[in-house]
Amino acid sequence: MAKVTLKKDTNTAVQEISHKLDDLDKLIDIYGKKKEILTEFENWRNDVKRTLDGNFYDQSISRDFLIETKVLPNKFSDTENVKKIDEALYKGKSYLRNLNTDIQLDKYLPRVNHDSIEKTTAVAIIRKILRNFYKHIKAMYQDEVHGNGKIKKEDLDKIKIGNEYDVQRILYSLIRPIFPNARLEVADDAGYNSVRYDIALHEYGIVIEVKCTRPTMTERKLTEELGADSFHYKADHLFLFIFDKEKLIENPDVFAKSFQRQKADFGKELETVVVQEITF
Known part of the structure; x- marks a missing residue:
């Protein structure tokens, strides 16, 4: 070994x-x-x-x-x-x-790792990526492209977020250059059954659960899914990232605040970020 x-x-x-x-x-x-x-x-x-x-x-x-x-x-x-x-x-x-x-x-x-990032810094970086997710979407897919570039706007216009797997893929591509050990769709033993984390940074105890609202979903259904995930997932810091494509969350700030928990009370830090789709 x-x-x-x-x-x-x-x-x-x-x-x-x-x-x-x-x-x-x-x-x-x-x-x-x-x-x-x-x-x-x-x-x-x-x-x-x-x-x-x-x-x-x-x-x-x-x-x-x-x-x-x-x-x-x-x-x-x-x-x-x-x-x-x-x-x-x-x-x-x-x-x-x-x-x-x-x-x-x-x-x-x-291991001597000169590129190591402290845990508090890692949490802050993930938080910033999540909160500014749509700035990446706008800059990468929606803004006008340079006339001399080979990537054309009509090609970018074909790329649309359809479900949470699309959100997960884009989010993972933003996280992995900073945290190379980040893993996608990680199975874990929850004691009585197994759970699957969308994105996990095990070295920091960080787990990110991704949700993308769909036409058949209600705010109540979303709340139930998040409640189950937040209870069963094992992490020091759990992020619930909701891409509200359908804009079904009436008050995103209040909704996010209702899913915030402190480690002393909940066994883990629970932080929720809601991003609603913006069309330019």
Whole structure:
């Protein structure tokens, strides 16, 4: 395995993983005393995944951890479930202990990245891209082109946003030059099922969910979809980006404000940006 994989210094990585081991010891202490142990274990697994993704550029480390500690409950046998959870608890402890040992033996070395961007700056950049999305649409597709250019206005006029996949593609093309590790349509384990993130920046814990309104959609339906997404998605900072093509949102400012949440209250920062289509 390649050595240059750590995002953070060795001591920080070992310390953060050790904290997760401490959390696991607390689970083991209450094991057998609480019926909710499986739910709490799944929450711990997802928390560890975020920690590992925050420390390693190679995301196969967190994927291997999830595979190693996966529990598939048997609804017909409590005895079998007890055995499976017991094995997963100790596999998790063994995996993280071995990982810390490997880090201390310099099997994983810190990466020197002179182009790194601090998390608060990354959030600010994403926010600015989202809020100014339509300025890109206007400058790229709607403004007059230079007479000597090979790209002609009639060709650009053929490009129209039809649905959220179109919005997602354009948005991703704006984000990736600044954040090369950004990923498109990322599947993640939410514990009881899988979710798919439209755009994810794992190194910053940022997820962007893209919506584009359609003729058959109502504001109430949009609200329901956003509510489900904001609840299930695992992220430190979740952006809900709504391209209101149909202009069905009566008051975009009030609507966006209703989907703002603080991490202390919601477990993650939730920020919503609404952009309504403008025709020039």
